[in-house]
Amino acid sequence: GAVVSQHPSWVICKSGTSVKIECRSLDFQATTMFWYRQFPKQSLMLMATSNEGSKATYEQGVEKDKFLINHASLTLSTLTVTSAHPEDSSFYICSASLRQESYGYTFGSGTRLTVV
Amino acid sequence: GQQVMQIPQYQHVQEGEDFTTYCNSSTTLSNIQWYKQRPGGHPVFLIQLVKSGEVKKQKRLTFQFGEAKKNSSLHITATQTTDVGTYFCAPGTAGNTGKLIFGQGTTLQVKP
Numbered sequence: 701g702a703v704v705s706q707h708p709s710w711v712i713c714k715s716g717t718s719v720k721i722e723c724r725s726l727d728f729q730a731t732t733m734f735w736y737r738q739f740p741k742q743s744l745m746l747m748a749t750s751n752e753g754s755k756a757t758y759e760q761g762v763e764k765d766k767f768l769i770n771h772a773s774l775t776l777s778t779l780t781v782t783s784a785h786p787e788d789s790s791f792y793i794c795s796a797s798l799r800q801e802s803y804g805y806t807f808g809s810g811t812r813l814t815v816v
Numbered sequence: 817g818q819q820v821m822q823i824p825q826y827q828h829v830q831e832g833e834d835f836t837t838y839c840n841s842s843t844t845l846s847n848i849q850w851y852k853q854r855p856g857g858h859p860v861f862l863i864q865l866v867k868s869g870e871v872k873k874q875k876r877l878t879f880q881f882g883e884a885k886k887n888s889s890l891h892i893t894a895t896q897t898t899d900v901g902t903y904f905c906a907p908g909t910a911g912n913t914g915k916l917i918f919g920q921g922t923t924l925q926v927k928p
Contacts, residue, residue, distance in 0.1 A: 732913070734915055734916065741923075742920075743904065743918045743919065743920050743921050744859065744904070744918045746915055746916070746917055746918075749915050793858055793859070795859075795916070797912040797913065798912075799911055799912050799913055800912070802864070803861065803912075804849050804851070804861030804862075804863075804864055804908075804912065805849070805859075805861060805912065805916050806861065807858040807859045807860070808858065809857075809858050810857075810858045
């Protein structure tokens with residue numbers, strides 16, 4: 701199967717600090733990973749595509765300096781929320797694809813960020 | 817990525833009743849994927865439909881892909897409380913290499 705591990709599951713931070721979220725593919729290599737944000741009772745909004753060894757591709761309206769993405773290896777992508785503010789509080793989820801029809805995309809368990 | 821519209825947004829049913837959610841696109845899709853997200857959880861892949869008119873079943877769940885590959889549906893027969901959650905459709909790309917853009921989702925509540 702395809703397993704994606706995401707840490708931490710939840711984090712509380714103070715305004716102005718930065719928070720790093722890790723996303724690991726445990727049993728497969730992922731040249732591409734995806735980062736989503738989800739507000740309560742809403743759908744998942746794609747933030748960016750993380751590309752191993754190159755710059756991430758951000759969706760329109762997503763601040764790349766605010767949400768730093770690093771994909772330094774084939775099994776790890778990180779999302780850093782810089783200078784966090786309360787409006788950044790949300791559920792962040794990463795995903796990757798095994799690139800096989802029967803598996804679809806596998807999602808991490810998500811990180812609930814609360815900025816106080 | 818391609819956009820899809822999902823209806824209804826919410827559905828409350830009595831346990832044992834059937835449930836259907838619809839996913840519609842204005843353009844022809846390469847494939848369509850369905851995911852389920854339990855409350856407080858993350859999306860879990862259910863199925864991918866690729867062929868025109870395709871119908872796939874998973875126990876009480878029936879997935880259909882329209883003949884024109886512009887719409888899809890998920891039907892649950894005799895709902896159970898374990899079916900509670902939000903069901904999302906998302907157009908996929910060939911080989912599952914591209915980004916996945918989700919529909920708005922249909923949240924299902926099942927009253928015991």
